[in-house]
Amino acid sequence: MTVFNIICPDFLLTNRCNMACKYCFEKNKGKDDMDINKLNEYLDHNPCLSTFPFGGEPLLRMDLLCAIMDSLKNNPNIQRKRKETAIKKSQNVITNGTLLTDSTLKKFKEYGFRAQISIDGPKHVQDENRVFPNGSGTYDTVIKAIDNCIEYGVIWSIHGVISKATIPYVYDIFVWFFELYKNKKNIKTAIDHMGKNTFQIIFEQDYDDEDVDILLNEFHRIAEYIYTRKYLNPELKNKLFDNFFLKNGGVCSAGTTLISVDHKFDMYPCHRLALIPEKKKLLIGNVFKPLELQNFTLMNSYYNIARLKRYMYSAVTNNDNYKDENKNILRWFMWCPATNYQTSGTVYYQNAKYNLMFTELNRLIVELKKAYYIKLKQNGCTRNKNNSCKR
């Protein structure tokens, strides 16, 4: 058996999903699952460094998730240290959270899975977009799932998406995320998590200037919120500010080390491109036919971005030219080749409306920092954000 060896295969375990989110980029969802025998056969011949299970909703095929982990653990071709790393990296599962039931969580505990739960914020925000096929909201179910994770001692985190419809609630969303982490974990975790892409704004929408104005105002309110929390000392306020406002994006390794494999074991540069209607022209090949690879030009584009020049551009800003006065690169927004492709037809160009909105946001952040940031003084020296002393 010869297979195409992928360092980090991104497995689309199933097309199915038990939800019907209004903004989902996966239109015309199928009802196909990966074949467990073929999956095992592939994993036997590809001693990968890690995997990234995806869907649809991956928990609909918990058995496949477990099979991947078993394969990693039992594969004699993977050296011990590398195996440990691979297993650790492969334990993150992105889920909508609605299937985190007792039986699933027992498996989570057994295999050491960590749940990355998608939730968009408070009830009115979550239920605006993230709904079951019958239209009913999912908020209550997901909150219960978080409590279940806590009860079973499963590591969890929450991540959300902001759409054009929920931009007016960005402040509410921030507060909700922060308070939820604070109440269900602790303040330190809450502060740390706000720097980890806790939520991001959808790329592929027709934003207008009103959206931009509202978003800027919401961010201003968030700065005010941070600096008026009496339970946070100045150092923690600055840290939370840094984590949330100055978080760094980056360019993923999709299309290079990470390649998506769908239920037919067809390969695409990333999971998003494997799920969109125009996927046919983005097909690279099938993992079981490594000598029939195609679409090299697309792969070269990904390689250019992820490994070589790492340059993407748009109407106002490119991905490395927006800097504050200290030359720190500000990237509240993300640069995603796949969404670039979807919105502009090329992996190099970011949606101009999105780009402008975030360029303005980054300008605002510079001013917010000037207005709100607290200069810390310790033992006669001023500490900067890296905690090094400037006398």
Next chain:
Amino acid sequence: MKEIDFKREIFIKDLFNAQMILNQFDLIHFENLATFNKCILNDLFYIEENKSIKISLNNFEEYEGVLKIFEETNICDKMDVILKISKQEVFDEVLSNVVPKKYAIEVTENVEAGYNKYWETGKEWISKNRLVQIISMNADNFDEKINKTISIYNQQNIRFFEFDVDYESFNELKLGGLDKLKYWLHHLRDWLVYDMSNRLNIMKSDFYKPIFISEDLILYLNDKKRHWIWACYLGHNINKTGENIPYKELNKLRTYLDLHTEAMYSEYDVFNWKLIDFEQCLKMYGSINEIPLIMILFGRWLHDSF
């Protein structure tokens, strides 16, 4: 909330303004005189220094119309004006009726445009202006076409050539074919360089973005008008702003409008951007940002390096 020193500087509505599009390109190629007039009428184009325009002329009446514009405006002083002619009879009439203004004439390969033939009639014009011969070539005939270029250079005294290369046809060429291409491009280069005159015959060109606008006000990357590769419907969107034009349409235009050298990916430096055909980049690589290797090789072998 604390007061902050912040004011919006850029606006989504300004991301599209039909009246501001054409002049952002280095060369604006109008399909015919009627297109040029339509653009003026709709304020889609204005006279601006250091830009080039090209108008394709299909008959002598169009040339007369162009002369009227030359009379009434300062377009020849401000802009680099090129008239493209693809019919022998139109060219013959045009060259018999040249006026002492600064404008170039570009002829397609089917038009015989030797300086010697017209020296008497257009003497004053010829001594001050450019007469450009377009040579089209592909993988099957590049040797013949390069030889033809040298012949025209020698026999007709033409000094300005523009190559229209079907780069995609070179996809099928094997290594031996590439060696042959290299030989012929060096051969051409040697004729042009050693013959005399100056190396300027093989021009280098900075980054350069042309646009073609058709009579129905559709933008294309070149005059081949292949809408299935890239087309933007300027005419349909005259009254739209960045806010109400759909993002996909806006991005398709701006992908090219905002293109700059940093956003271009190529294996080697480009010497002559006029040899880069963005439409063929898109067709061959699926991205306007990537320059196929054959385009780079063509330019570099012609320019003596590598």
